[in-house]
Amino acid sequence: xxxxxxxxxxxxxxxxxxxxxxxxxxxxxxxxxxxxxxxxxxxxxxxxxxxxxxxxxxxxxxxxxxxxxxxxxxxxxxxxxxxxxxxxxxxxxxxxxxxxxxxxxxxxxxxxxxxxxxxxxxxxxxxxxxxxxxxxxxxxxxxxxxxxxxxxxxxxxxxxxxxxxxxxxxxxxxxxxxxxxxxxxxxxxxxxxxxxxxxxxxxxxxxxxxxxxxxxxxxxxxxxxxxxxxxxxxxxxxxxxxxxxxxxxxxxxxxxxxxxxxxxxxxxxxxxxxxxxxxxxxxxxxxxxxxxxxxxxxxxxxxxxxxxxxxxxxxxxxxxxxxxxxxxxxxxxxxxxxxxxxxxxxxxxxxxxxxxxxxxxxxxxxxxxxxxx
Numbered sequence: 001x002x003x004x005x006x007x008x009x010x011x012x013x014x015x016x017x018x019x020x021x022x023x024x025x026x027x028x029x030x031x032x033x034x035x036x037x038x039x040x041x042x043x044x045x046x047x048x049x050x051x052x053x054x055x056x057x058x059x060x061x062x063x064x065x066x067x068x069x070x071x072x073x074x075x076x077x078x079x080x081x082x083x084x085x086x087x088x089x090x091x092x093x094x095x096x097x098x099x100x101x102x103x104x105x106x107x108x109x110x111x112x113x114x115x116x117x118x119x120x121x122x123x124x125x126x127x128x129x130x131x132x133x134x135x136x137x138x139x140x141x142x143x144x145x146x147x148x149x150x151x152x153x154x155x156x157x158x159x160x161x162x163x164x165x166x167x168x169x170x171x172x173x174x175x176x177x178x179x180x181x182x183x184x185x186x187x188x189x190x191x192x193x194x195x196x197x198x199x200x201x202x203x204x205x206x207x208x209x210x211x212x213x214x215x216x217x218x219x220x221x222x223x224x225x226x227x228x229x230x231x232x233x234x235x236x237x238x239x240x241x242x243x244x245x246x247x248x249x250x251x252x253x254x255x256x257x258x259x260x261x262x263x264x265x266x267x268x269x270x271x272x273x274x275x276x277x278x279x280x281x282x283x284x285x286x287x288x289x290x291x292x293x294x295x296x297x298x299x300x301x302x303x304x305x306x307x308x309x310x311x312x313x314x315x316x317x318x319x320x321x322x323x324x325x326x327x328x329x330x331x332x333x334x335x336x337x338x339x340x341x342x343x344x345x346x347x348x349x350x351x352x353x354x355x356x357x358x359x360x361x362x363x364x365x366x367x368x369x370x371x372x373x
Contacts, residue, residue, distance in 0.1 A: 003027070003029065004027070004028050004029065004049040004050070004121050004123065005028075005029050005031070005046055005047070005048045005049050006023060006028040006029065006030045006031070006048055006049065006050050006051075006052065006117065007030075007031050007032075007033065007039060007042055007043055007046065007048040007050070007051045007052070008020055008023070008030055008031070008032045008033070008051075008052045009032075009033045009034075009035070009036060009038075009039040009051065009052065009053045009054060009057070009065075010032065010033075010034070010052075010053075010054045010083070011034045011035060011054065011057050011058055011177075012054070012181045012184065012185075013034075014143060014144065014147050014185065015054075015181070015184050015185065015188075016032050016034070017032075017140075018110070018140045018143070018144070018188065019052075019110070019113060020032055021137070021140065022110045022113070022114060023113070023114060023117065026114045026117075026118065028117070031046055031048070035057060035058070035060065036053075036057055036060045036062065036064070036065025036066075036068075036069075037060075037065070039051070039053070039065065039069060040065065040068050040069055040072070043069045043072045043073075044072050047072075047073065048078065049078065049079075049121050050078060050079045050080070050081065050117055050120050050121050051069060051078065051079070051080045051081070052080075052081045052082075052083060052103075052113070052117060053065070053066060053069075053080060053081070053082055053083065053094075053099070054082075054083045055082050055083065055085045055087070055090050055091065055094055055102075056085065056087075056090075056176060056177060056180045057177075058173070058174075058177055062090065062093075062094055062097075063093045063094055063096070063097040064097070066080055066094050066097040066098050066099050067097040067098055069098070070097065070098030079100045079117075079120035079121065080098060080099045080100050081099070081100055081101060081102070081103055081116060081117060081120055082094055082099050082101070082102040082103065083102075083103055083113075083184075084102065084103050084104065084105035084106075084109065084112070084187075085102065085180075086105075086199055086202055086203045086206070087202075087203070087206050089210070090206075100120065101116075103116045103117075104116070105187075107190060107191050108190075109184075109187050109188065110188070140188070141188070141189070144185050144188045144189060145189070147185055148182070148185055148186070148234060148239075149234070151178070151181060151182045151185055152182065152227075152230060152231050152234060154178050154181075155175075155178040155179060155182055155227055155230070156227055156231070158171070158174045158175040158177075158178045159175055159223060159224065159227050161174065161175075162175050162220070162223070163220060163223075163224070166212075166215050166220060167212070169209070169212075172205070172208065172209040172212075173209060175205055175209075176202070176205045176206055176209055179198065179201055179202045179205050180202055182198050182230075183195060183198035183199050183201075183202050186198050186239060187199075189239050191242070191243045192238060192239045192240070192241060192242070192243050193233055193238045193239075193241060193243050193366050194230060194233045194234065194238050194239045195239070195243075196243055196245075196270070196271070196362065197226065197229070197230060197233070197359070197362050197363070197366065198230060200270050200355070200358050200359045200362055201223075201226045201227075201230075201359055203269075203355045203358070203359075204219075204222070204223070204226075204353070204355040204356055204358075204359050205223070207353070207355050214353055216349070218347075218348070218349045218356075219353055219356055222348075222356050222359055222360055225346075225360075225363055226359050226363060229363050229366070229367070232372070233366070236370060238366070238370070245271040245272055245273075247273075248271075248272050248273055248293050248294075248365060249273050249274075249275070249291075249292040249293050249294075250267050250272050250273065250274040250275075250292065250293060250294045250295070250296065250361060250365070251274070251275055251276075251277065251283065251286070251287070251292045251294070251295050251296070252264060252267075252274060252275070252276040252277070252295075252296045253276075253277050253278075253280070253283040253295065253296065253297045253298060253301070253306075253309065254276060254278065254296065254298040254327060255278045255279065255298060255300075255301055255302055256298075257278070259298075259327070259350075259352070260276035260278070261276070262352055262354065262357075263276070263296055263327075263352070263357055264276055265354065266352070266354045266355075266357035266358050266361070267357070267358070267361055269354070269358055270358035270359075270361060270362055272294075272361060272362075272365065279301070279302060279303060280301050280302070280303045280304050280308075280309045280312075281303060283309065283313075284309065284312055284313070287313055287316055287318065287319055288316055288318075289318075290318075291318045291319070291322075292319075292322065293322070293323075293365050293368055293369075294322065294323050294324075294325070294361055294364055294365045294368065295313065295319070295322060295323070295324045295325070296325050296327055296348075296357075296361075297309060297310055297313075297324055297325065297326055297327065297344070298326075298327045298328070299326055299327065299328040300328070306326055306327075306328075306342075307342040307344075308342070310324055310326075310342040310343045310344050311342050311343060313343070314342075314343040321368070321373060322368065323345045323346075323364035323365065323367060323368045323373045324343065324344045324345055325344070325345060325346045325347060325348055325360060325361075325364060326344050326346070326347040326348070327347070327348055327350065327352075328347055328348075328349065328350065329349065329350040345364060345373055346360065346364060348360055
């Protein structure tokens with residue numbers, strides 16, 4: 001037994017209980033708090049050897065909470081670790097406030113937490129429980145599975161509030177919390193399509209909360225698509241399927257070099273392989289003989305427009321059902337109808353939101369693999 005005292009600040013009761021159970025198995029004496037304010041009081045009382053903080057708490061500035069906790073025991077005496085998050089700016093602010101580091105995201109979050117906390121307090125590998133205990137205990141796995149339908153319902157309710165009043169900051173915070181919680185629960189079940197999409201959605205929601213000027217009807221539509229599709233994936237038991245994006249292939253047909261590079265970067269951020277071509281002729285030559293999983297197609301192209309290109313792509317047996325997403329600054333009803341009539345599945349408006357491109361790509365790539373497009 002390590003006899004090390006650990007304070008764990010996490011406002012999701014299920015995740016908090018699972019993490020505490022695993023850390024206690026590793027020999028830590030764990031106390032949990034559901035808010036930064038409660039965590040501050042407990043830090044003053046128990047003088048922990050380390051603190052682990054979820055960086056997204058309800059209606060709280062996590063940097064302020066960390067700074068106040070740090071003041072109880074100045075650095076470097078007490079490690080303050082952040083649970084994994086996809087938000088680099090949040091991590092940077094937290095570290096400036098006194099956080100030691102972020103626990104790296106991995107395929108086995110429980111093992112990562114135990115290993116990083118043990119290292120932070122100066123314990124070696126012997127302090128950890130046996131490797132066989134790194135897997136989620138059956139009772140906790142069942143608890144996570146039981147919680148996901150309710151988490152999906154809460155996520156949908158939070159999205160409804162956002163759609164009803166997109167200008168309300170507290171609604172966005174709640175949507176972020178619900179997305180973050182669902183992503184954390186799904187991560188416990190291993191790498192799977194649902195957890196990957198939920199993490200990408202969390203990035204998008206966080207960006208829109210921080211930069212409300214990026215909110216528009218098309219991004220709100222993408223949020224709705226993502227939440228609906230998460231529910232569909234749950235019905236299809238996609239959480240039990242392995243996630244293999246290594247051989248995925250996305251083609252971007254866009255004549256503007258800067259836009260092509262931006263979309264390729266967006267695909268890489270969500271683990272997808274992508275190539276770009278600038279002309280219809282070059283793209284049709286490739287697509288006539290090479291399969292791909294997803295096509296982003298600009299509407300305004302040289303030689304012929306995107307709608308015409310789409311019609312020709314659909315004539316190839318390889319791409320009768322390949323998802324095609326139009327890239328356009330034109331979002332009129334006429335263009336939406338034309339995109340559908342020519343064989344397109346969806347559209348993304350310019351200027352692009354990188355996180356939205358990633359979410360949109362995952363939705364349609366996974367739909368294609370499940371035969372839902």
